[in-house]
Amino acid sequence: MHSYISLKDVVFSRSGRRIFNGVSVEIPRGKVTAIMGPSGSGKTTLLRLIGGQLQPDSGQIMVDNQPISKLGRTELYAFRRKMGMLFQSGALFTDLSVYENVAFPMRVHTSLPEDMIRDIVLMKLEAVGLRGARELMPSELSGGMNRRVALARSIALDPELIMYDEPFAGQDPIGMGVLVKLIHDLNSSMGLTSVLVSHDVKESLSICHYACIIADGKVIGAGTPAELQEHPSEQVQQFLQGQPDGPVPFHYPSPAAAADFGLAGGAS
Amino acid sequence: MKQRTTDIAVGLFMLAGLAALLFLALQVSGLSPKSAESTYTIYADFNDTGGLTPRGKVSMAGVTIGSIDAITLDTETFQARVAMSINANIDNIPADSAAVIRTSGLLGEQYIDISIGGDMESLAPGDTFYSTQSAMNIERLISNFASGK
Amino acid sequence: MIDRIASFGRSGTELVVSLGRASRFLAGVLWGVPRPATGFPLLLKQLYSVGVLSLAIIVVSGLFIGMVLGLQGYTILSDFGSEAAIGQMIALTLVRELGPVVTALLFAGRAGSALTAEIGLMKATEQLSSMEMMGVDPLRRVIAPRLWAGFIAMPVLAIIFSMVGIWGGMLVGVEWLGVFEGSYWGNMQASVDFWDDVVNGVIKSVVFGFVCAWIAVYQGYDCVPTSAGISSATTKTVVYSSLAVLGLDFVLTAVMFGNF
Numbered sequence A: 001m002h003s004y005i006s007l008k009d010v011v012f013s014r015s016g017r018r019i020f021n022g023v024s025v026e027i028p029r030g031k032v033t034a035i036m037g038p039s040g041s042g043k044t045t046l047l048r049l050i051g052g053q054l055q056p057d058s059g060q061i062m063v064d065n066q067p068i069s070k071l072g073r074t075e076l077y078a079f080r081r082k083m084g085m086l087f088q089s090g091a092l093f094t095d096l097s098v099y100e101n102v103a104f105p106m107r108v109h110t111s112l113p114e115d116m117i118r119d120i121v122l123m124k125l126e127a128v129g130l131r132g133a134r135e136l137m138p139s140e141l142s143g144g145m146n147r148r149v150a151l152a153r154s155i156a157l158d159p160e161l162i163m164y165d166e167p168f169a170g171q172d173p174i175g176m177g178v179l180v181k182l183i184h185d186l187n188s189s190m191g192l193t194s195v196l197v198s199h200d201v202k203e204s205l206s207i208c209h210y211a212c213i214i215a216d217g218k219v220i221g222a223g224t225p226a227e228l229q230e231h232p233s234e235q236v237q238q239f240l241q242g243q244p245d246g247p248v249p250f251h252y253p254s255p256a257a258a259a260d261f262g263l264a265g266g267a268s
Numbered sequence B: 001m002k003q004r005t006t007d008i009a010v011g012l013f014m015l016a017g018l019a020a021l022l023f024l025a026l027q028v029s030g031l032s033p034k035s036a037e038s039t040y041t042i043y044a045d046f047n048d049t050g051g052l053t054p055r056g057k058v059s060m061a062g063v064t065i066g067s068i069d070a071i072t073l074d075t076e077t078f079q080a081r082v083a084m085s086i087n088a089n090i091d092n093i094p095a096d097s098a099a100v101i102r103t104s105g106l107l108g109e110q111y112i113d114i115s116i117g118g119d120m121e122s123l124a125p126g127d128t129f130y131s132t133q134s135a136m137n138i139e140r141l142i143s144n145f146a147s148g149k
Numbered sequence C: 001m002i003d004r005i006a007s008f009g010r011s012g013t014e015l016v017v018s019l020g021r022a023s024r025f026l027a028g029v030l031w032g033v034p035r036p037a038t039g040f041p042l043l044l045k046q047l048y049s050v051g052v053l054s055l056a057i058i059v060v061s062g063l064f065i066g067m068v069l070g071l072q073g074y075t076i077l078s079d080f081g082s083e084a085a086i087g088q089m090i091a092l093t094l095v096r097e098l099g100p101v102v103t104a105l106l107f108a109g110r111a112g113s114a115l116t117a118e119i120g121l122m123k124a125t126e127q128l129s130s131m132e133m134m135g136v137d138p139l140r141r142v143i144a145p146r147l148w149a150g151f152i153a154m155p156v157l158a159i160i161f162s163m164v165g166i167w168g169g170m171l172v173g174v175e176w177l178g179v180f181e182g183s184y185w186g187n188m189q190a191s192v193d194f195w196d197d198v199v200n201g202v203i204k205s206v207v208f209g210f211v212c213a214w215i216a217v218y219q220g221y222d223c224v225p226t227s228a229g230i231s232s233a234t235t236k237t238v239v240y241s242s243l244a245v246l247g248l249d250f251v252l253t254a255v256m257f258g259n260f
Helices: A043-050 A073-082 A098-109 A114-127 A143-154 A173-190 A201-207 A225-229 A234-241 B002-028 B138-146 C002-031 C036-050 C052-079 C083-124 C127-133 C138-176 C181-191 C194-222 C227-257
Strands: A003-014 A017-028 A032-036 A058-063 A083-086 A161-165 A193-198 A210-215 A218-223 B039-046 B057-060 B063-074 B079-087 B098-103 B110-115 B131-133
Touching: A003 A043, A003 A193, A017 A032, A017 A043, A017 A193, A017 A210, A017 A218, A032 A043, A032 A173, A032 A201, A043 A058, A043 A161, A043 A193, A073 A083, A083 A143, A083 C127, A098 A114, A098 A143, A114 A143, A143 A173, A173 A193, A173 A201, A193 A201, A210 A225, A210 A234, A218 A225, A218 A234, A225 A234, B002 C036, B002 C052, B002 C083, B002 C138, B002 C181, B002 C194, B039 B063, B039 B098, B039 B131, C002 C138, C002 C194, C036 C052, C036 C083, C036 C138, C052 C083, C052 C138, C083 C127, C083 C138, C083 C181, C083 C194, C083 C227, C127 C138, C138 C181, C138 C194, C194 C227
Parallel strands: A032 A193, A032 A210, A083 A161, A161 A193, B057 B110, B098 B131
Antiparallel strands: A003 A017, A003 A058, A210 A218, B039 B079, B057 B063, B063 B079, B098 B110
């Protein structure tokens, strides 16, 4: 197994709060890797660290054998052409049509002639099933279509790596099914290294080759979906099964209930 | 097509700005295209320049022929030395002319009026007026009048 | 009491920090001057939305301000029997002060707030982030054209404002109140100097344009990416721009027209 991305002992904190406390993850080339964890566990932050938008406090992040956090500005921007990222909101440019949105990376980074750009854009839109929607503006699209256009845009330059930030959040079952199929197809047909951040356990495990679960700033479990199902850790099992109470308590840390309700000792 | 409309609108916008600037230059400030004409400098020493300021006008028989460049104090004679630039085409000011500080209207700006002499010689660039008449000072005028001098 | 002093000190530090960040941001934007081929169409687009679309409010305000100046000036000057000086008064007021200042205030309200809201919303919807991830520097692609557009559009708008105002003053003074047209223009031309008055006014508006555009794009770029954050950033843009314009106007006037 050859790692495309490897994080070693990454420590990261933001506004005084430690988000990662020594996280090490290996992401293999050409496979779908799911990163799962409860909300607020810093999954999106992890993607931003991989993309070089944030700098770790310590530790090393290697992407395709490049230390991403040590690259200069110009190198970093050049390197990012090899990456695609699908944002949770889609992040389409609202002042451009669907067609122009998908054409945008090509117009900026290449000097391809217009008819070639047109062919590529239509191909990419065909891949996500939205060739017919090319004249629409982003505000005229549904949430799911928005995300599919964004997906077409992020694969416009045929990247080596694509990162999905919560692709299933807020999708209806059909939209979810479409995205699951797209992610799977893109990976198998183009050999993309895919990183998937999600807390939808069922969908994620159904398409990923590897998964790792992050909680409390640490990796609490990693392996193939089958290995994870058998994982001995209670915390992993609680997350996978979706049990309301367990090692992750239902209650936010609080003083004893009796004291709060004024029942303690009766002499207040 | 959309891009083209934007281009045209922006082009017109910049043109409108340019036209407005031209309007301000020609119609409002009366800047004439021949403003870069050549001048020469002459000097005059006054006991009192009153409210004379740089950029003030220099006139002869009511016609503006130049402007005041600088007003400095001569530390030896303790007189004010006024440098003025005169349009180069007026090169025959008689050498015994006098520079007089006058006021336009009762409360208007002060300016230098050149009262013409009769000498055959003309003032050359860098020359100094032989006779000058300082600013009329209303307070002094009143006190002179009151003391009957 | 100690708390109050401490919080005063803290807000002072905050001010210095945010000023430092704004300056670093500015350096980043100016450093990345867009390549002419890609940058020029972007600049044109922003000039359109910042400049051309502000034209209507500028022209209408300029006209009314000129007309009011004409009316007020006539009333005051006719007491001294010198209503012929009305042209001079209107032109100097507009060219030196009201043109640059009122244009800048209107610009901050009309275009500055729109810039902040637009950039803030792009940030909130992760458009700026996604641009970064596509290997496109948003400072160059999004911020720089807007900054330059504000910088270029402001003097143009201010000049148009002054011109329309002078014309509006003539409408009232000459057409309505019957000041002789020759003395309207004549007095004006005698007292307005192109370099000292018109050009200094343009320099003022260039400075204002730069400051307003800088504040607007910085507030947008730096805002908290929520709806409350964007609305407070928009408010800040208008407030800070107006204060900066009025304060700078005093400084510039003192330097340009104060004899000392």
